Amino acid sequence: MTRNVVVIGGVALGTKAACRLKRLSPETHVVLLDRDDKISYGGCGIPYYVSGDVAEAEALQSTAFHMVRDAEFFRKIKGFTVHTRTEATRIDRVNKVVHAVNGDGETLTFPYDTLVIGTGSRPRNLNIPGQDLGGIYSVASLHDAIRIKSTISAGEVHKAVIVGGGFIGLEMAEAFSDMWGIETTVVELADQIMPGQVSQPLARMAMKSMEEKDVAFRLGERVLRFEGDGRVERVVTDKETLDADLVILAVGIVANAEIAREAGLDVGPTSGIVVNRKMETSDPDIYAGGDCAEVRHLVSGQPFYLPLGSMANRQGRIIANNIAGGKTEIEDPAGSFVVKLFDKSLSGVGLTVDSARKAGFDALSVRMCQMDRAHFYPEKDFLFLELVVERETRRILGVQGFGPYGDFLVGRINTVAAIMKYKPVVHDLSTLEYAYSPPFSAAMDIMNALGNIADNVLDGRLNPLSDDGFQALWDQDSDSLFFLDCREAADAEELLAKYPGRWHNIPQGELKQRIAEVPRDKEIVLVCNSGMRSYEAQLNLREMGIDNTRSVEGGMKMLATWGADI
């Protein structure tokens, strides 16, 4: 029986593991160390504290019933000892002792039978000139959050630059722009926001929606240095100089794995501590989890770094179970995510089509646009989804979407996340059961329809054209292309007038009678409102011997949201 358990780190993983362990095994002596004075806070809530949605920093550190989770709370309510302002400096695996130093500079030692490492992560450093100037912050701890908010509330910030267009960067952009009216620019090195999380077309839709809320973006730009007199005044990139009186660095997160590495534990290619599914490190007496650990991606099977509070909570419980004598295993994550962007949201799970190809899959993706619920129901909105599948096996590798803020999109993504470990194929999605009622869904659920579209593409019935593919063809302005709008005449009027001779209209229902108007020596680009009638048109034309056709995915609705230049 384990007698002494030491836990290093008390934000999410450490406290969860310690609390659960005390419930399973009250007789175990548990000690938790953290170098900070604030522990057990919801770091993911920081953007909402900065925005003012969450009024007090203390709320991030409280239970649902307003008890502050401090050292005293854990001692009294949860029954274990917490040493704050106590930094673990070395793990002596031979003697099974953790060496630490406290806030008064005193050296302490904590003997352990079992050790849990939950040292978390830190913001990635840019290592460029000027980054120590005042007014440059990362979003890593409650202390950062309090400093950022007090700077803003003092009215000193008019122009902010956010370096990095990932989750934290975008959440901070919303906080600055929406609540404080700060002129905010996001600078991203990649050629899209949320690189690796969604495809470029979905990222572009999300970015455009944020631009409408007055957030500016600079893509494919590298920040070279920060300039200013004591405080930051300018951000210099490889393309321009941006004025700024506040800068947020949000260029990624690195695992705090040094203490593990120095103790000789395996550390993986993502910089996280290597653990197996029992959350054991390469030393079976030492567990690790949360932001300091590396996991495997459920779909690619490759090392995967997923620093999320939800992961830490699930992992902490598994660690406690196993220390208490259980043999439970965590599931490999498929990387589900969701981010609120003003009145929109972006969510996904699994691999994007690019990351799937990088991981060695022969992958393709199909995209669609459809209303989230019964189209006759008054409250409804359009959703844009992209399904990534393996061509040969029809296996689902991932799905991503952009749509209104709310629980619908992420709820649908969660259903695919739920089946991911069973290696679903397209048919599984087409036949997936969703609770149906008009205020909640369409009779043909949007996810069933997405599976059906993939089925049609894989079977060769539907030959789709993406929004960026459409734009490329349109920009060619070639005589060998024939743009055919399959909507009713009234819908097509505007573009017919704008592009006489280039834009053509035959409503899909009239195609068979008017087949003589369709050239047989050109590539036909078929467009309708949502992609459904252009698919019907494609089938109609094929029946009449015209096979060189493409059907624009998601139709005019998707093109408009993506921002096609037409």
Next chain:
Amino acid sequence: MTRNVVVIGGVALGTKAACRLKRLSPETHVVLLDRDDKISYGGCGIPYYVSGDVAEAEALQSTAFHMVRDAEFFRKIKGFTVHTRTEATRIDRVNKVVHAVNGDGETLTFPYDTLVIGTGSRPRNLNIPGQDLGGIYSVASLHDAIRIKSTISAGEVHKAVIVGGGFIGLEMAEAFSDMWGIETTVVELADQIMPGQVSQPLARMAMKSMEEKDVAFRLGERVLRFEGDGRVERVVTDKETLDADLVILAVGIVANAEIAREAGLDVGPTSGIVVNRKMETSDPDIYAGGDCAEVRHLVSGQPFYLPLGSMANRQGRIIANNIAGGKTEIEDPAGSFVVKLFDKSLSGVGLTVDSARKAGFDALSVRMCQMDRAHFYPEKDFLFLELVVERETRRILGVQGFGPYGDFLVGRINTVAAIMKYKPVVHDLSTLEYAYSPPFSAAMDIMNALGNIADNVLDGRLNPLSDDGFQALWDQDSDSLFFLDCREAADAEELLAKYPGRWHNIPQGELKQRIAEVPRDKEIVLVCNSGMRSYEAQLNLREMGIDNTRSVEGGMKMLATWGADI
């Protein structure tokens, strides 16, 4: 190759099968018959048309882009022939001919190679006196809907009685009460609303929330007759007489399977046509689906009647695939459902604890109450969930919940529905991956937490007490019971003052020091805000040798919502 396909019925299943078949196999000759003049409408939208949410009946019959789905639409756009006002009267399986009669009384015959039966359903008949009086309606067709709405809009309805507290009855109650201010009473024969769909405690929470919106309920009451002079004026039950100038009959739905039965096809115990997973009837040249067919329940394996537009759409596609030469199979449904009740919703999948026991499972259920998203996030609400599991195998048999109207609850239910066919166990739920971000979820997702609670109960760590169980013990007023409030003193004050000597308070964090105050010869009923601290208290007491304890599931929050009399 099939040349002639006849489809009987053109609401959901028939039109879906015909449209898809024409896409897969344009050369197939498809004829669809329907006895009505209105086809292809969203019958599930009728309550929202009656309420006024949907302004025009035609909207229920239109595409998302406002094309009316009539015979002409299907001919022109989808390429098949529709005969409306044409009722199939007999299927001659020997000669493979459907006999029909049209609106002019003419007899028609339709030869088929393959037949699809999608004859739908009709409202169950009460067979009691007075049911033919004016002002008594069912909610079965667009015609009913138009009649009900015109009666109401004429201002003639002040008191409505709805017979039946299932989906349609409750949706109509909301429509009458919310939008038209009609004094509405729901009479239900069972001792709860939504019988068979949710447990009695969840049903009670939902009913109480509707009572707050001025809908009245009569449970366990049988309607004996309707009285009135030409039009209904009174509803006489076995307990009372209710005034009514409008009555809705919503006591269930029966499959229209007569034509199949007369043709010698197998009809099952639920009254639906028996089909296999390919949707073939007992005659392989005849398919059936939608409301006229019977399926198997994924969890119980028993015959199951699930008349839902979403089922019909999925089944219609499978039928078309198979007629076109495919070999695709439908998944057995687990019975997912959701219903909007004013600003609340009720949703579930699989078996309730009662239906599980009836199906032969050694089942138990655990309940919980938790906030849907990060508790520090400003927009959030409480959810009440019940998980049904098989004791020995820990298999998940069902989950049901009550919470705010919106996409959160049903989204979580859908994730369990998604994994149901993989026979998940509790551990699968505890480790299920949900996309995490504070505006969308809690770091420990509510569904993970629900799995964890079941795990604690099955392991014997948590000994729970349900809300009705609490009420029963409280009402005993026995000296052998000790009610111990484990919240902080301020929270317990009110009940301490109200029940001196009966209600006790020791904050959980002080239990170990104040253990002398806890009697060792009584059953201890532990209560906190949400059920978490009372669980901790239960573990604390066990550690100190006090084992005869129960922890109230969902705490005071659940008791209050359920309506405990305390």
